[in-house]
Amino acid sequence: MANYIRGLDHAVIAVRDLNQAAETFARLGFTLTPKGVHSEWGTANHCIMFGQDYIALQAAEGAGSEAESLRAYTAQHEGLIGIAIGSDNGAAAIESLRRAGLDVPDPASLSRKLETPKGTATLMFSETLLPAEATPGVRSRLVQHITAERERFPEWMAHPNGAFGIAAITAIIDEPAALTASWDKVFGPHSSVLTDTTVTVHTGRGLVFLTPPDDVTQLHPEAELDELPPAPALVALALQVADTGRAAELLARNKVSFSRDSEGTIRIPPSEAHGVFIEMVGG
Template identity: 30%
Template sequence: MPLKHILGADHVVITVRDLDASAAQWKRLGFTVSPRGTHSPQMGSGNYTIMFGDDYLELLGILAETDQNKPTRDFLAKREGIERTAFTTDDAAAGAAELKSQGLEPLGPVHFGRPVELPGGGTGEARFNVFRWPLVEAPGGMRIFACQHLTRETVWIPELQKHANGATRIARVEILSADPKAAAAHLSRLIDEPVSAEADGIYRVPSGGKRADFLFYDQAVLAKRYPEAVRQGATSESAVAIVLGTDDLAKAKAVPGAVAHGDAASIPAEAANGVIISFIAG
């Protein structure tokens, strides 16, 4: 039975070592990037967001060491890239209680916020309640958590949702695993969504509703899906690619360094903090 308070993928966290330089690079890739945000002191982190219609990408960096960000610091000691994916929750406390009823011990809920520069001047605040699945529960090496947005109007700002590359949504998050079947089953168990086996050893888990799907596969499948030039700089394990829908594939093909292949255009991982960014029509 699906979790009542988990409503599908909300955003993907791309953890980076140089936050401002990374934001500048993603702007060059055709994304509209929000002004820099600084989270509440206990979080010790800052971010830039890349907003779409219902979901978004988050570039996250560490500003000060805290207990809350130790997992992120441990991740960055190894590499940059997709550290975790958030699910939307309509009630973080109730969502955490659902996990407990399944025998899992959630971390949180934790409340925090960040100031937001508003279009036309002035400052607002974005506020959130979040909880995490246990750190050891990381399907395919990707951690997951849930985010309750208390102030959507200061996050989904219309001016931030228009991108030169045409990006409109997250279609898929793709995860490398030596045992993709087991990794997919792991995520399925954690979020109570079904696994479907596809051709070529790919396993798909929906995140819920019309939000992004998760695809699990191995290195051989990765090599078939993306040209070698696109795979340069990619991780050899865990979440490796984000597939975005675009309203005009020609816009994505025009991004500097983009590689056209099949019905997609992809940005090499070495140009996007270790993450393959692929665009498809729609």
């Protein structure tokens, strides 16, 4: 475990209307947590919790620099805006990354208040926005969950589509091969593997694919990605599901547009998921 980093902690999907996004992802077969509010940021979210990672649907609802940044993003499009990298010791991780030559700022406190099965709870985090040179092409944060015991309940992790974790996240980058040294500095030597023009980053939990825009369909065959945002951008999210057949039946019942290949992989176009191309793969 390099730099006290455990791997991917969560992916953030920026949306304009949080209620509408919650309805959309419920239709895709996900169970969502109650709405949580970040008073420090002026943002709010619903989360899709898995055993070790999760997805955050996030919208700007108040004042603050984070809210304004989110509004500027969603004024152009919705979709994956960033990733969070997890650590059990955020202070040690920051010092280790600094020794590696990265200018990482001091951590800040963040809270999220929401209703849980055990009553109203305030979840506490320590987080810091990593500098652009740490994970070039992908906006990332380092996060430590201070109150992890309050975040997961069995009913929150029971998803009708059978999803149980993030398999991979794909970003389009103009020249991925030039970035392996930077990503290795964060996740450890040889964590970034170059194959042809695509870099696969092994984070310790979940993969990050960095691929040129013209080659993204080699990673995601038959994907409906005709209108990609300009690089660099996060464009795809692959999720593990217990049974792709069961997930496909649910999507069909809910009249979701999707395709499925001979191996069972489900592909949901961005038009059905607030700008995110979603793959569901067998776990």
